[in-house]
Amino acid sequence: MDVDDERIEPVQLRRPAVMSDVGRLAGVSHQTVSRVINGSPKVRPETRQRVIAAMRELGYRPNSVARALATGRTNTLGVVGFDTTLYGPASTLFGIERAAHEAGYFMIVASLKALNRSSVAYAVERLRVQGVDGILVIAPHLEAAEALGYAPIDIPLVAVEAGPVELVPVVAVNQFAGAASATRHLLELGHQSVWHISGPSDWLESRERVEGWRETLEAAGIEPPPLLAGDWSARAGYEHGRRLSRNPSVTAIFAANDQMALGVLRAMHEAGREIPTEVSLVGFDDVPEAPYFTPPLTTVRQDFIEVGSRALRLLIETIDAGGQLASGSLVEPELIVRASTEVVRSHVDSKEV
Amino acid sequence: MDVDDERIEPVQLRRPAVMSDVGRLAGVSHQTVSRVINGSPKVRPETRQRVIAAMRELGYRPNSVARALATGRTNTLGVVGFDTTLYGPASTLFGIERAAHEAGYFMIVASLKALNRSSVAYAVERLRVQGVDGILVIAPHLEAAEALGYAPIDIPLVAVEAGPVELVPVVAVNQFAGAASATRHLLELGHQSVWHISGPSDWLESRERVEGWRETLEAAGIEPPPLLAGDWSARAGYEHGRRLSRNPSVTAIFAANDQMALGVLRAMHEAGREIPTEVSLVGFDDVPEAPYFTPPLTTVRQDFIEVGSRALRLLIETIDAGGQLASGSLVEPELIVRASTEVVRSHVDSKEV
DNA sequence: CGGGCAAACGTTAGCGCTAACATGGCTTCA
DNA sequence: TGAAGCCATGTTAGCGCTAACGTTTGCCCG
Numbered sequence: 164m165d166v167d168d169e170r171i172e173p174v175q176l177r178r179p180a181v182m183s184d185v186g187r188l189a190g191v192s193h194q195t196v197s198r199v200i201n202g203s204p205k206v207r208p209e210t211r212q213r214v215i216a217a218m219r220e221l222g223y224r225p226n227s228v229a230r231a232l233a234t235g236r237t238n239t240l241g242v243v244g245f246d247t248t249l250y251g252p253a254s255t256l257f258g259i260e261r262a263a264h265e266a267g268y269f270m271i272v273a274s275l276k277a278l279n280r281s282s283v284a285y286a287v288e289r290l291r292v293q294g295v296d297g298i299l300v301i302a303p304h305l306e307a308a309e310a311l312g313y314a315p316i317d318i319p320l321v322a323v324e325a326g327p328v329e330l331v332p333v334v335a336v337n338q339f340a341g342a343a344s345a346t347r348h349l350l351e352l353g354h355q356s357v358w359h360i361s362g363p364s365d366w367l368e369s370r371e372r373v374e375g376w377r378e379t380l381e382a383a384g385i386e387p388p389p390l391l392a393g394d395w396s397a398r399a400g401y402e403h404g405r406r407l408s409r410n411p412s413v414t415a416i417f418a419a420n421d422q423m424a425l426g427v428l429r430a431m432h433e434a435g436r437e438i439p440t441e442v443s444l445v446g447f448d449d450v451p452e453a454p455y456f457t458p459p460l461t462t463v464r465q466d467f468i469e470v471g472s473r474a475l476r477l478l479i480e481t482i483d484a485g486g487q488l489a490s491g492s493l494v495e496p497e498l499i500v501r502a503s504t505e506v507v508r509s510h511v512d513s514k515e516v
Numbered sequence: 517m518d519v520d521d522e523r524i525e526p527v528q529l530r531r532p533a534v535m536s537d538v539g540r541l542a543g544v545s546h547q548t549v550s551r552v553i554n555g556s557p558k559v560r561p562e563t564r565q566r567v568i569a570a571m572r573e574l575g576y577r578p579n580s581v582a583r584a585l586a587t588g589r590t591n592t593l594g595v596v597g598f599d600t601t602l603y604g605p606a607s608t609l610f611g612i613e614r615a616a617h618e619a620g621y622f623m624i625v626a627s628l629k630a631l632n633r634s635s636v637a638y639a640v641e642r643l644r645v646q647g648v649d650g651i652l653v654i655a656p657h658l659e660a661a662e663a664l665g666y667a668p669i670d671i672p673l674v675a676v677e678a679g680p681v682e683l684v685p686v687v688a689v690n691q692f693a694g695a696a697s698a699t700r701h702l703l704e705l706g707h708q709s710v711w712h713i714s715g716p717s718d719w720l721e722s723r724e725r726v727e728g729w730r731e732t733l734e735a736a737g738i739e740p741p742p743l744l745a746g747d748w749s750a751r752a753g754y755e756h757g758r759r760l761s762r763n764p765s766v767t768a769i770f771a772a773n774d775q776m777a778l779g780v781l782r783a784m785h786e787a788g789r790e791i792p793t794e795v796s797l798v799g800f801d802d803v804p805e806a807p808y809f810t811p812p813l814t815t816v817r818q819d820f821i822e823v824g825s826r827a828l829r830l831l832i833e834t835i836d837a838g839g840q841l842a843s844g845s846l847v848e849p850e851l852i853v854r855a856s857t858e859v860v861r862s863h864v865d866s867k868e869v
Numbered sequence: 870c871g872g873g874c875a876a877a878c879g880t881t882a883g884c885g886c887t888a889a890c891a892t893g894g895c896t897t898c899a
Numbered sequence: 900t901g902a903a904g905c906c907a908t909g910t911t912a913g914c915g916c917t918a919a920c921g922t923t924t925g926c927c928c929g
Binding site: 535 | 884885886887888
């Protein structure tokens with residue numbers, strides 16, 4: 164039992180190799196190994212080579228948990244999201260992950276069961292305890308956004324798609340502008356008025372789209388028709404669409420998302436009212452299928468990927484700066500004109516057909 | 517400088533409270549605090565109460581990084597996924613997160629940039645280094661699935677939606693059965709043959725759907741028509757649909773997903789061929805919008821949430837058992853009959869219209 | 870030629886927790 | 900009444916890493 168401690172010959176140790184194993188094999192201290200890993204310039208090139216060779220030989224992998232304990236940083240970000248099955252949130256999440264990876268961070272996802280204050284607070288707390296370096300909250304809901312006002316201030320936090328919230332920087336799409344451009348587009352085609360099927364009233368996106376629609380009509384001196392409240396689902400679009408199809412004065416509809424627009428499309432088709440010749444329709448989101456609706460849907464494109472990556476960059480800046488400072492930003496949407504909108508025909512014309 | 521170390525009066529310390537702070541305030545050792553946190557029965561109720569009160573007073577949060585270093589477990593799972601923007605993967609991810617949360621785990625997502633062997637290997641390695649306790653790979657792609665054969669065997673790993681792979685347990689939807697039931701449904705409606713628009717040939721799901729379709733036709737003594745290769749996109753469905761619309765012998769089409777079915781729908785509508793009276797159409801997936809297509813789409817529902825949660829449970833069993841042992845399972849899909857399929861009319865009948 | 874000063878490394882002391890063992894006080898029962 | 904034994908706790912030693920400081924070279928220059 165003389166050199167029991169020095170049996171370094173079996174290259175493959177039982178347990179995974181740690182830093183000191185590498186150091187021993189390379190004939191240096193574990194600290195030098197650490198320096199090599201962290202790219203310190205204070206290592207002679209030949210030493211560096213020896214260490215790298217030893218790491219390779221032992222199949223060494225740095226233990227990031229130990230590193231996190233020593234440095235106090237986990238290189239991990241938390242994302243709080245609601246229904247990540249929907250196209251919008253899913254794309255945003257995707258954009259975040261891409262950007263996080265590029266920035267050297269990992270992304271932990273925490274889905275919400277419900278959109279209320281305590282649920283958001285719980286998710287944020289959960290992520291905090293897990294040790295994330297920062298948190299991104301995708302909070303399109305009114306109450307969820309409010310919860311951020313009470314969020315802990317000792318961890319960097321950026322909100323995505325939340326309305327203007329105090330104390331927390333927000334990255335979002337300019338919903339108002341999107342809705343306004345959709346409405347303006349319909350008015351420019353000669354429609355006397357534009358009906359709007361909205362999302363749920365407690366969603367911020369929904370509210371701002373309503374405002375964009377309403378103010379655009381009012382600016383044109385048009386009294387907005389009654390608001391039709393939906394819930395983002397194709398079903399809601401279908402139900403409202405059926406009712407609208409019986410109203411011959413309706414010639415232009417702006418649905419607050421593409422799913423509801425799809426429902427309208429079907430209702431109109433069933434009622435024998437042709438789109439776009441009799442009724443023009445605009446959606447919102449520009450889901451990948453929108454060009455293949457019957458007819459292809461005019462809609463407002465939101466660049467979710469951009470929103471996600473911009474929010475992530477903002478969060479990382481906040482982390483690097485060691486606290487809150489950055490202010491949010493707005494991503495501009497883009498009207499995509501397809502075949503579901505058309506210059507309005509006079510009442511007489513459409514009767515002739 | 518007598519009691520410099522004992523100034524425990526300021527309840528809010530500068531730095532976050534740690535276990536020994538709690539212990540000091542409660543008059544116990546840090547280890548007893550640890551016992552309380554971990555629910556050890558060997559703590560007197562009154563002591564437990566004191567400790568809990570102290571934790572609350574100090575706003576103590578356990579440091580999970582330190583715990584992970586000491587225990588060797590992070591309570592974190594890694595998920596490797598490809599295009600998580602699509603409905604299927606997004607739903608699977610959602611199901612995984614839900615189940616992970618319930619089981620007390622966090623979910624780290626690593627998206628793939630490309631579907632090839634090295635990309636999968638890289639993502640798995642990345643997650644391993646980050647210290648996850650297990651990995652879930654959503655690998656619907658042939659090469660990606662093959663990469664799992666070379667995956668590290670020293671970390672629990674379960675594949676989702678991968679074809680039969682050796683060495684790795686797989687949870688997937690029974691694609692073959694789904695395609696077979698779709699095809700059988702069309703045959704039972706009296707169609708002489710069924711055309712199939714498939715997904716990309718290097719996707720496992722796509723291959724199995726093709727097999728289900730082909731074998732069902734052959735079992736019925738029908739020579740399968742030429743396979744139409746698509747790429748999951750509505751565009752591909754549209755292109756093939758246009759071609760099929762010019763072929764009057766086509767009365768039944770099975771599209772490998774709902775997006776492509778949507779494209780077919782549009783192509784047929786443009787060509788003036790009515791669905792379902794002239795052509796019956798079946799999709800695959802049952803996306804939420806499928807009931808609101810024009811007409812509502814008959815399709816094969818996949819329970820992605822179930823796939824995700826089942827895969828997760830399997831992974832956790834594997835972790836708890838300390839290694840590979842479990843075998844995978846198949847989730848059965850369900851044919852949802854809607855208005856896009858109809859009993860075939862004789863050639864004469866359809867000419868009469 | 871010796872003192873000073875970097876460069877290149879080694880040593881030590883934590884990060885905050887858990888696991889394993891040690892200890893003291895109290896019960897239990899021959 | 901004392902030895903055995905158990906309950907509730909304390910003590911100690913890591914987990915694998917980094918930060919901070921200490922030490923050894925070698926070289927330059929007055």
